[in-house]
Amino acid sequence: MGHGVDGVANPGATGSNPSDPTDATLLSAVAGADRDAFAVLYTRHAPWLQVRLRRRCGDPDVVAEALQDTFVAVWRGAGRWGRRGEVPAWLWGIAIRRLIDLLARRPSHDALTAASDPVVRSAEEQVLLGVEYGDAAGALNRLSPELQAVVRATVLDGLTTREAARLLHIPQGTVKTRMARARSLLRQALS
């Protein structure tokens, strides 16, 4: 069980040190069933994946299961990465789909309430945000939570309409309608 857990407890050891093996090197080692490389990969990527998954699902048990499924899939499918694209984006693509699979099996789960935290902003903060991001950010943030969830799933997580529908527990048609509404609202705000 042991190796790698020590590394997890010490995130400073990973990161920007140029002598560290690259993700690509690690993945090809993992494809050759190298447990040590797998441990390094886990140490490097599991933490941020966990943080990001938690933003999509409030239940820590489901997040843990999705993370576990992700790394089991990475271990078995490391050869399938094929050097196309960035490793972190590839990992997130696996993780979000594992999460969708898990959430789809829990009919009672309400992905929307679990994923979005209503944030009340002060007027000053709104102004600062306007300076920082311009109108696009303001318009994005003014979308209703339902529309935000759809934008997040389709645009940011790169999910298909079908996957987004499974994640949010709404029909595919609703995903399309909401996406169209969000798009027209954003267009209005920017014109």
Place this chain on the structure above:
Amino acid sequence: MIAWHADAQLLAAYADGLLDLARTTSVEQHLLGCGTCRATVAAVADRPLLDRVWAETLDVLDRPPVSAAERILTAVGLAPSAARLASKASSAQRAWLWSCALLAAFAIAAPRTEGWVIMWFLVLAPLVPVIGVALAYGPDTDPMHEVVAAAPYSRLRLILLRSLLVIPVTGALVLVTGLTVPGGPTMSALWLLPGLALSAMTLALEARLGALPVAAALSLAWIVFAVGARVGTGTVMTAYGPAVQLVCLTTLVAVAAFAAYGRHQAGRSS
């Protein structure tokens, strides 16, 4: 090279869900491309959860893979431990193939012969799966034999479990080869449904009445029925009529439902 890095405060706010959609988006996009910030955000990750997931992940990797046969058996209501025992499988493949070949040979030989031979074949064939599997999984051919012998597990129950696995595959074999013999696949495949129904019934009843009496009683009942059909109507084929096949199919479905219902009981007793 990315010159800008998110500060720890922003990343902590992101992790706590305090950012709006626009800023969340920015952070997430940045994280995908910046190893330094990924390392920074690791500080706010749930460390006990990560350690637990790591241990469980290794546990899953060390677990032997679940075979397709096992998955099917589990899906139809067997306890996972029983499915493993029935299909194990990767080590006992040769034994399993032998039993398949034996059954297929019986079925293919049958339509080519006439008279008494085919009569006795049709009487005994449904009982063959259990016997054939018992032979195939014997001490000489089954690598699991010693493990199984040492386990506190009814040997007959194991044989029945394995016959449930063998018959469907044999059935497919027989169906394919049956297409090449005169008379078509129906003749050589007739006995499969009764055979499967008998094995399944024995399996379902053995928990209550004991394996040996049930198997003996059912075998005897079948022989009496088949011989009775021969004496009564002049041909043993009566015992394989559409009505009988339908009854067998119904029995199978009922047993499957029963097995699914009593799954937890089965899990405890195995």
